[in-house]
Amino acid sequence: MRQSQLFTKTRREDPKDETAKNAKLLIRGGYIHKEMAGVYDYLPLGLMVLKKIEAIIREEMNALGAQELLLTSLQNPALWEASGRFDDKQVDNWFKTHLHNGENFHAGSELGLANTHEEPLAAMLVNHLHSYRDLPIYAYQFQTKFRNELRAKSGIMRGREFLMKDLYSFSRTEEDFRDFYEQCAEAYLRIFARVGLGEVTFRTFASGGSFGDFSDEFQTLSTAGEDIIYLDRERGLAINKEIYNDDILKRLAFDKEKLAEVKAIEVGNIFPLGTRFAEALNLHFIDEDGTKRFPLMGSYGIGLGRLLGTIVEVLSRDDGICWPVAVAPFAVHLVTLPGATEVRGLADDLYQQLTKQGLAVLYDDRPVGAGEKLTDSDLLGLPYRIIVSDRTLAANQLEVRVNADQKTEAVAPDKLVAFLDSKQQK
RNA sequence: CGGAGCGUAGUGUAACGGCUAACAUGCCUGGUUUGGGACCAGGUGAUUCCGGGUUCGAAUCCCGGCGCUCCGACCA
Numbered sequence: 001m002r003q004s005q006l007f008t009k010t011r012r013e014d015p016k017d018e019t020a021k022n023a024k025l026l027i028r029g030g031y032i033h034k035e036m037a038g039v040y041d042y043l044p045l046g047l048m049v050l051k052k053i054e055a056i057i058r059e060e061m062n063a064l065g066a067q068e069l070l071l072t073s074l075q076n077p078a079l080w081e082a083s084g085r086f087d088d089k090q091v092d093n094w095f096k097t098h099l100h101n102g103e104n105f106h107a108g109s110e111l112g113l114a115n116t117h118e119e120p121l122a123a124m125l126v127n128h129l130h131s132y133r134d135l136p137i138y139a140y141q142f143q144t145k146f147r148n149e150l151r152a153k154s155g156i157m158r159g160r161e162f163l164m165k166d167l168y169s170f171s172r173t174e175e176d177f178r179d180f181y182e183q184c185a186e187a188y189l190r191i192f193a194r195v196g197l198g199e200v201t202f203r204t205f206a207s208g209g210s211f212g213d214f215s216d217e218f219q220t221l222s223t224a225g226e227d228i229i230y231l232d233r234e235r236g237l238a239i240n241k242e243i244y245n246d247d248i249l250k251r252l253a254f255d256k257e258k259l260a261e262v263k264a265i266e267v268g269n270i271f272p273l274g275t276r277f278a279e280a281l282n283l284h285f286i287d288e289d290g291t292k293r294f295p296l297m298g299s300y301g302i303g304l305g306r307l308l309g310t311i312v313e314v315l316s317r318d319d320g321i322c323w324p325v326a327v328a329p330f331a332v333h334l335v336t337l338p339g340a341t342e343v344r345g346l347a348d349d350l351y352q353q354l355t356k357q358g359l360a361v362l363y364d365d366r367p368v369g370a371g372e373k374l375t376d377s378d379l380l381g382l383p384y385r386i387i388v389s390d391r392t393l394a395a396n397q398l399e400v401r402v403n404a405d406q407k408t409e410a411v412a413p414d415k416l417v418a419f420l421d422s423k424q425q426k
Numbered sequence: 427c428g429g430a431g432c433g434u435a436g437u438g439u440a441a442c443g444g445c446u447a448a449c450a451u452g453c454c455u456g457g458u459u460u461g462g463g464a465c466c467a468g469g470u471g472a473u474u475c476c477g478g479g480u481u482c483g484a485a486u487c488c489c490g491g492c493g494c495u496c497c498g499a500c501c502a
Binding site for chain 2: 009010011012013014015016017018019020034036037085090091092093115116147149150151153158226337338339368369370371372373374375376378387389390391399
C-alpha cells in the first residue's frame with residue numbers, strides 16, 4: 001500500500017496518558033487508538049497485525065482438529081445461574097446490561113456480556129452431543145470478551161474489552177482429555193514461536209483452581225510482566241509464584257537451586273475443567289456400555305491483544321517496534337528519499353515488482369523530508385527497509401536494512417527479490 | 427476497592443488569584459531546502475474535564491463528580 005494513502009499518521013511525542021511501552025509505541029505509530037482505559041481501537045495497521053496473529057493461531061487450532069465457531073457476547077443469565085457463575089460474588093468482573101422489556105431500561109431482564117464461554121457452549125452442545133461416537137469435540141472461536149477489571153493497566157495488556165481465542169475440548173475419557181491437552185500445549189508453544197516469542201516463552205505450572213491440580217500458563221519473560229515465575233532454563237519449564245512452595249517443587253521435580261525468579265507476561269493459559277460445567281448444564285452422552293456420562297472439559301485461551309502487546313514489549317526499541325516477519329503488517333517498507341525524479345520512477349517500478357511477487361509492501365511515497373521518513377520508518381518497525389535515493393541511484397544499488405539486526409546491505413535492484421527470499425528462508 | 431499523582435488547541439507543555447490563556451509541534455498558504463522530524467513568512471486551531479462555591483476578578487483557591495496514570499489488593 002502507498003503510505004500517502006494511509007489515513008493514520010504517526011505522532012512525534014508519546015501520549016501523556018500512557019506509560020506502558022506497548023501503548024506508547026502502538027499509539028505513536030498509528031496502530032491503535034485509545035477509547036478509554038483498557039479499551040482500544042485497532043486502526044488499519046494494528047488490525048493487520050492482529051489478523052496475522054489470528055491466522056497463525058487458526059492454523060494451529062485447525063491442525064489439532066478443532067472447529068471454529070462464533071458464540072455471542074450477549075449472555076442469558078439462566079445458563080450462568082446453572083453453574084453459579086452469574087453471581088457477582090463468584091465472578092466479580094461481569095459487565096451486565098438489561099433487556100428493554102421492563103417499565104424502564106433498568107427494570108428489564110438482566111443480561112450478561114460474555115467474559116468467557118464455558119456455559120453457553122456447553123448448553124449449546126446439548127443439541128449436538130448424544131453418543132460417545134460424537135466425541136471428542138474441540139470448538140474454538142475468536143471472540144470479544146468483556147471483563148470489568150478493577151484496574152485496567154499496561155496499555156493493551158489488560159483491557160476491559162479484548163479479543164480472545166478460546167478453545168474448549170470435550171473428551172470421553174481422562175486419557176483422551178490429557179492427550180489433547182498435551183497436544184494443545186505443544187500447539188501453543190508453536191504459536192508463540194511463530195510470532196517471535198519462542199525463545200522467551202515458557203510453559204509454567206499454575207494454580208488449577210477448583211478444577212484440577214494445576215493449570216498451565218505460557219509465560220513470556222519481560223520486565224513489563226505482572227506475574228512472577230520461577231524458571232528452570234534447562235528444563236524449559238517454570239512454576240508460578242502463586243503456587244510456589246517446597247511441597248509443590250518436590251512434587252514437580254524442580255531443583256530449587258536451578259530456579260531463577262523472573263517477571264513474565266501470561267500470554268496463554270490452558271486448564272482442565274473436569275465435568276463441572278457439563279454437569280451444571282446437563283451436557284452428557286451415552287457411553288458404549290449404555291450409561292450416561294459427562295464429557296471432560298478443558299479450556300484453552302490466548303488473548304490476541306495481549307499477545308500483540310507482548311510482541312511490542314519484547315521486540316521493540318525505544319524509537320520503534322521490530323515486528324517479526326510473521327506478524328508484521330507489511331514485510332517491506334519501501335522508502336524514497338527526496339531527490340531526482342528517477343528516484344520516484346525506480347521506486348514505483350520496485351513497488352510494482354515486489355507486490356507482483358506477493359510481498360506485502362508499504363511504499364512511503366510521501367513528499368516529505370528524509371528525516372521524517374526515516375524516523376517514521378523506525379517507529380513503524382517493518383522487517384525490511386529499502387531506501388531509494390539519489391545516493392543509492394548513483395551506486396546502482398539499493399540500501400536494504402534488516403530491522404531485526406539493524407544491519408544494512410547494498411543490493412542491486414534486480415537482485416532484490418532474491419535477497420529478500422534468502423532472508424525469509426532463515 | 428485502598429493509596430498517590432494528574433486533567434489547559436489534534437499532540438506535548440507553560441501561565442504569582444489580575445492585560446486578549448502563552449510556547450512548541452501538527453495542520454493550511456507561499457517560498458526555500460532535501461540521508462535522521464531542516465529553514466523563512468503568513469495563517470488555522472481552546473466552553474482551561476464537568477457542576478457548584480469563595481472573590482471586584484478563578485486555568486489557578488475550596489467542595490462534589492467524572493476521567494487518566496502509577497503502587498497495592500483483585501484477576502473466576
